[in-house]
Amino acid sequence: MSTLTTSPAPARRGPLLSGLTWLVWRQHRAAFWTGLAVTATGIACFAYQRASMMEYLSGIGWPTPTSPNWSAGFETYDSRLSTTSSLLGLLMPVLVGVFLGAPLIANDLEHGTGKLVTSQAVSRSSWLARKLGMAVLVVTMCTSALSAAFGWWWGPVSKENKALYWLAGSATGPAPVALTLFTMVGGVAIGMVLRRTLLSMVVTFGFAVAVQLVWASRWLDLGHLVTVTMRDGVGNGTFPNLPEGAYDMHQSYLTGAGELLAHGTCAMETQRVINECLARNDIVGWSVDYLPPSELSPMLWTGSAILLALTVAVAVFIFWWGRKRLY
């Protein structure tokens, strides 16, 4: 090997990336730059929205508003928070999964460039690790920044009403990060198995929607319900007082024997029939199961931990498949 002459590599320009890191960045730079630009724009937009919201609030003397119907004017700001929470919690994971996750490996398998890379002096698993690692890193950075910025915008008014707290709040903290990571890594695995870019994008879309449906229907179950009962009848003013911002999950009638009956048991036409029905069933009050506001954060962290554990499992599958079945 003594005769080997290697000319020095030309001077590099741009960021100091080298080896596989450079290759992965170069190959996916459009997606990465898009992600970074969207994040920067998003944060700027959130900051602007927060500023205009705070201006309105200070104008009406919040937190002790001078006008009783201030909340009508607040609806605009309320709905902006709700819309943005859907963008972060619903749309972002789907987009990242479909446009970054699915093509990440599938494109290389479809066009043979995976063969090109792994036939260089690079092992298959280090190539996969670098691709997945950089995608995970960029996605984590962007989604965490967006989530934090959104939380900062939502924070001052989070407890204003129940819907705002629980709906917009579901897209704060670790939740959007974990949802996006799981959807993306799932998309990578789908692309790896299907080996066709377009097909894997379509299948990943289905997968992402399924993830959203399961998350939406299950995440509220992660909290610990508190039950409160009142035995003052069921007329006006007898409903138990819940803490501010609490989410009432189930409302039932309570009978004298302590049994629970559905809220609609005595939904009848006239007051006289209703009273008869209440008496017949020995309904003496209310039983309400609710989630106290303090549950939101632990619920989001528990859900995110589950999603991240699933993400790790999918990543393990990706490396196993890469070693055994890639070619």
Add this chain to the structure above:
Amino acid sequence: MSTVMGHGGFAEESAIEAHGLGKRYRRGWALKDCSFRLPAGRVCGLVGANGAGKTTLMGMAVNLLKPTTGTVRVFGAAPGSTEANRRTAFLAQEKPLFRRFTVAEILRVGRELNPRWDQKTAEEIVRSGDVPFTARISTLSGGQRTRVAFALAFGRRPDLLVLDEPMSDLDPLVRHELMSVLTAEAAEHGTTVLISSHLLADLEDICDYLIVIASGGVRLAGEVDALLAAHTLLTGARTGAGVHQDLARHTVVESRASGPQVTALVRPDGPLVGTWQADTPTLEEVLLAYLRSPDTPPLISPSARIDPNTAAA
């Protein structure tokens, strides 16, 4: 080409050694019980009909496929090991390149991913084809793209270069040009080359070694000269149906009647009797005969035989 073969090592070193190599896909065996060795420093043609297992054989040598049976070694190392990875370059049939990269960026891929990289050689191959370094791969013609793929392969300064049908979709002019590049680079650096092709005339020009596979196994392996010398092309009068009596003691690869004449490619085993006109066959004639008669007993020259002692190891 006597003993020392550049940095390919000594002539006796094996670039590739296959022991009972076999690969089964879901639809059946693509390659079965393949045993041969390719000495370092050779330019070896790999010939076989479509589906004979050429790509499968190459894939196993470069760690794209795992063998079902047997083993293959590249310079004594397992494919996929750091050692084998570093010394082997592979150019797949479809010549994959990143379509949105520029030519210069493709060369940078080689530089970034290989500890041993020869930028000068790679740039020269690109420059000699007048391919602009700033052009995107997607804008290049098929010939230019192949040239860039060649540059990437040679820039790695491999000891073994595996090329799967590199010329299949190129016009004759570009093919000739790239063949010259291949021959010149291989000779300059003592690179062992394993090249599969359907273009037998091309192989005749550049190869000094040959492996023919058919029916899933090796039928011919060895130096081109030795393989040619082992065969004789006989032309004589037709005497009846079937193989001529005079030829019974020789190995008849193929015998074909055309009008009153019989032409036979034989591996003579002793002196020839009868009135035959004997000629030295061309490489193409030998290859075609073996491709048409896959059941001929294999002919493996001594340098292509594996040592049975190492086979057990």
